[in-house]
Amino acid sequence: MSISNPPQVLLFDVFGTVVEWRTCVTQALLTAAQKALSDPQKTLSPEVRTQATSMTNQDWLAIAEEWRRSYGHFTQTFDPAQQPFISVDEHHYRAIHAILKARQLDSLFTDAERWELALIWHRLEPWQDSVQGLHLLNRKFRTCTLSNGNVSLQQDLMRHGSLPFTDIASAEHFGAYKPSPRVYLGAVGKFGLQPQQCAMVAAHLHDLKAAKALGLQTVYVARHLEETAEVDLDEAAEVGQGRREGYVDMWVELGAGGFVEVARRFGISAE
Incomplete structure (x- = not known):
C-alpha cells in the first residue's frame, strides 16, 4: 500500500502515535x-x-x-x-x-x-523516532497535530518533547471529539484544502477508518499495544480487519522505523 498522490498536510494523532503513555x-x-x-x-x-x-x-x-x-x-x-x-x-x-x-x-x-x-x-515522552521523523517530514509537508487533547495539553507536549510540529489543531477547536467528522473536516478547513489533500497519521485504525470515510488519505504507524489501548479488542483481529477493508493507504509495521520510515516512503532521506 502506498500514497501515489502526496498530500500537502499531515495530520497527526498524538496520544500513542507521537508520544508513549x-x-x-x-x-x-x-x-x-x-x-x-x-x-x-x-x-x-x-x-x-x-x-x-x-x-x-x-x-x-x-x-x-x-x-x-x-x-x-x-x-x-x-x-x-x-x-x-x-x-x-x-x-x-x-x-x-x-x-x-x-x-x-x-x-x-x-x-x-x-x-x-x-x-x-x-508530560509524555515521544517515541524514539518521533522528533527526527517530524523534522524530516517538515521538509516537504506542513505537520499538524489533530488530537482529542486540549490545546494547552498539546502545547505542553510539544515543549516537553521538543516536537517540531508546524501547526496545532485540537478537538477543542471544533467542540467535538474524534471520530466526529467535525474534527477531521475542521482541520482540513483550517488549511483551506480538500480532504484528499490531507493525510491522517495514526497508530489507531478506528481513527484512520473515520478519516478515510471523509476522503482523507491515511497512514498507519504501528505502535506497541496501541490497538488494544482504548477499547477491549483482539489486536491481531483488528489489524487483520483493517488490512482486509483497505482503508489504510500507507502501512508502517511495528519496528520498521515509525515516522522516519514514513518520510522515507515520501522520498525524504534521513541522510
Whole structure:
C-alpha cells in the first residue's frame, strides 16, 4: 500500500502515535503514591496505607491502562449535540478520581494532587523516532497535530518533547471529539484544502477508518499495544480487519522505523 498522490498536510494523532503513555503515566502514578506515603503531614488510614504500600508497578500500570480506556470511551461516545464540551484535562481529573475511589484509594491524594495527576498527560515522552521523523517530514509537508487533547495539553507536549510540529489543531477547536467528522473536516478547513489533500497519521485504525470515510488519505504507524489501548479488542483481529477493508493507504509495521520510515516512503532521506 502506498500514497501515489502526496498530500500537502499531515495530520497527526498524538496520544500513542507521537508520544508513549504507558511508561510515563505508570511511573508518575507510582512516584506520586510514594510521595504521598512518605508525607508526614498526611493522615492515611492503616487500610489505605497498607494497600498503597503493597501496590507494584504492574498494579499502577493497570490503573494507567484503565485510565486510558476511560479516555477512549469518553471521546468515542461524546455527543456535542447532547453534552456541553468537556476538556480532556477535565475528563482525566474526573476519571482518575473515580478509578482511585473504586479501589478505596481516593484518600491517598488531595484534590489538588488529583489535578496534578491529571496533568501527567502533559508530560509524555515521544517515541524514539518521533522528533527526527517530524523534522524530516517538515521538509516537504506542513505537520499538524489533530488530537482529542486540549490545546494547552498539546502545547505542553510539544515543549516537553521538543516536537517540531508546524501547526496545532485540537478537538477543542471544533467542540467535538474524534471520530466526529467535525474534527477531521475542521482541520482540513483550517488549511483551506480538500480532504484528499490531507493525510491522517495514526497508530489507531478506528481513527484512520473515520478519516478515510471523509476522503482523507491515511497512514498507519504501528505502535506497541496501541490497538488494544482504548477499547477491549483482539489486536491481531483488528489489524487483520483493517488490512482486509483497505482503508489504510500507507502501512508502517511495528519496528520498521515509525515516522522516519514514513518520510522515507515520501522520498525524504534521513541522510
